[in-house]
Amino acid sequence: MKKLLLSLFIVMSVVMNVRADEGMWIPMLLQNNEQEMQEMGMNITVEDIYSINNSSMKDAVVLFGGGCTGEIVSNQGLLFTNHHCGFDWIQYHSTVEHDYLTDGFWAMGFEEELPCPGLTAVMLKKMEDVTDRVLEGVENSISAEERAEMIKNNIAKIKEETAATTDYELEIKAFYHGNQYYMIYNEVFKDVRMVGTPPSNIGKFGGDTDNWVWPRHTGDFSIFRIYVSPEGKAVEYSEDNVPYKPAYHFPISLKGVEEGDFTFVFGYPARTNEYLPSVAVDQEANVIYPVSVDLRGKILDIYNKHQEKDPKVRIQYASKHAHLGNGWKKWMGVIEGINNFKGVEKKYAFDKAFTKWANYSRSRGAYLELIKDFERVYAEYEPYRLATTYLSETALQIEVVTFAANFNKLAQVTKDTPQEEIDALIAAAREEAKVFFKDYYQPIDREVAAMVLQEYIDNQPADFRPELLNTIVEKYADVQAYVDELFAKTMFASEENVNKLLDEFKASKAKKIAKDPALVAYNNVMDFYLGNVRPKVAEISGQISELQRIFMRGQMEFHAEQNPDKMMYPDANFSLRVTYGKVGGFSPRDAVRYKHYTTLDGIMQKENPAIYDYVVTDRLRELYETKDYGRYADKDGSMHVAFIAGNHTTGGNSGSPILNADGHLLGLNFDRTWEGTMSDLIYDPSICKNISVDVRYVLFIIDKYAGATRLIDEMTIVE
Ligand code: ARG
Ligand code: ASP
Secondary structure (H helix, E strand, C coil), rough: CCHHHHHHHHHHHHHHHHHCCCCCEEHHHHHHHHHHHCCCCCCCCCCCCCCCCCHHHHHHEECCCCCCCEECCEEEEEEHHHHHHHHHHHHHCCEEECCCCHHHHEECCCCHEEEECCCCEEEEEEEEEEEHHCCCCCCCCCHHHHHHHHHHHHHHHHHHHHCCCCCCCCEEEHHHHHEEEEEEEEEECCEEEEECCCHHHHCCEEEHHHCCCCCCCCCCCEEEEECCCCCCCCCCCCCCCCCCCCCCCCEEECCCCCCCCCCEEEEEECCCCCCCCHHHHHHHHHHHHHHHHHHHHHHHHHHHHHHHCCCCHHHCHHHHHHHHHHHHHHHHHHHHHHHHCCHHHHHHHHHHHHHHHCCHHHHHHHHHCHHHHHHHHHHHHHHHHHHHHHHCCHHHHHHHHHHHHHHHHEEEHCCCHHHHHHHHHHHHHHHHHHHHHHCCHHHHHHHHHHHHHHHHHHHCCCHCHHHHHHHHHHHHHCHHHHHHHHHHHCCCCCCHHHHHHHCCCCCCHHHHHHHHHHHHHHHHHHHHHHHHHHHHHHHHHHHHHHHHHHHHHHHHHHHHHCCCCCCCCCCCEEEEEEEEEEEEEEECCCCCCCCCCCEEHHHHHHHCCCHHHHHHCHHHHHHCCCCCCCCHHCCCCCCEEEEEECCCCCCCCCCEECCCCCCEEEEEEEEHHHHHHHHHHHCCCCCCCCCEEEEEHHHHHHHHHCCCCHHHHHCCCEE
């Protein structure tokens, strides 16, 4: 009895920990949260946030570029998102003469706004529960494969039937790990143009050094605009298109935030896993992430060493560094957070209580062995996940090897291949080569290659190694000898050789390409992955999804009985969500207390002309020195740059509007604090905080820094 009370107590304390700040709520179901939101300070109704009959805030929130969020801020379709979300487009439009990454860009009229072919903004029009239809005929007794097949067919059927009745694009998404399904009607805007961006030393201030970290001073915003046909239809780019007239746009608040203020974030969180059993969290935080962190750290060390020596290399590897470094830094935070917060132990206590609860009633039979099943299946999964991690973080990090893959089709050309086809392959390979060599520095690649191959050999058993690696062990003096030979013999490590190959390509050369050691290495690694690893990963992850679906259902029943007031939110799945929490600093460790906001003074304190991430332009310094902040200054007289609050966000929420109690725009969400990155697995309100750029800093840069007042004029500003 004592034991039972104890474990119930632990469960209760886990549950009680779950405060309002946790949760990513489906906007359509927000009625359930309305009272709590209003008690926390919200002045509006949830109907103002999401309505299908009237215009509401949801009509001003879009999925930007498939991976971020954007919000509409004028009645002419003007869109805010993060600088790091617009980054690829800023880069796309940049040339040596017009280097928008370095200098920023401000369209001075509609005609100067730059088309971005392929960029979309997706707006949710409505969603409906289609669970019954998706699960029609799906009995509990059938196998997992049959189940998946039936669901797939049902989804296709529902979409087909509905497509006849609507112009909107449809998607059906699983929620609560397949216990619920929603059909979502989307309007997909296909003409989205680039309107403005600050220079990188504002939009990316602090760079990778400050990434994931508070205090933060990044002006992480860029500006786009949605265009539609003169009839108002979402169509591809055309010169005749006109700025979009949205049903709603966000008013912008100049009031700023104070500790304790209510805020909410409206956007597209990508993926979370809050309902895993302890064994899964343990594997993630203590087995998989440490490997990725270790390997990426070693690669980044090599990048850093060369980047510091040569400014050209610094630029060449900036984007690669940012990409590898983002996950690397985040996962370190996750590991530390899970350990400090005793995340695995808390999950374990829950697993135990859950199993005990299952034991009390026959109707809960499906849950009785669940935790044991998870333990067995995850144990089986581990070596395959490790192998996948090693492959992607080692062999596939050798740039010349992945680049060689672009030549696989040319390697298969025969004398019967039609000349047009060959020409197209050559043209495509030329394009790839141009992009590749622009940012390729062979000394880095050589060093990375030797390091990662050695790591793979040292850490993976022989039967989990591609044949190539076993060959290296058996036939070469050491890894370095293999790497030296690889680079001496491959034609893919030199732009000159690749161009020569493409200039002189004939069918008779295909064999030579096929024998190139870099391409041989790539194919060897991929054959191993596709033949020996992926089928097992697919099989086991299928079993895990099935167990997780049942576990999710069980957790919902468990809480409904044990803790009926607790509301359960579905894991993030790239669907539109609302999360809410209060502005506030926190204490990340003993004796340290973070304030909830940063200012321009902090930018000046960080300024260092010698460090790329901390360069400040003369213009910004001048505005700082003359304190020319206009109406964008805080009432304390300073220029606020960023702030933190307790909103439960994740990747994909970047660019999301953060709104005040009246639903006015306060800023743009762009990151989380490092101490709380574990929030994708376990949320703890004391350390999990989202970071936003203060909209007053955004307007200050647009207005005072860039003089793009025409943009300010079209916004609705609440002073
Ligand atoms: N950490 C943020 C996110 O996960 C921002 C990443 C972009 N910024 C950077 N310095 N790499 O996406
Ligand atoms: N920086 C992330 C993004 O790009 C947001 C986050 O993970 O908090 O979506």
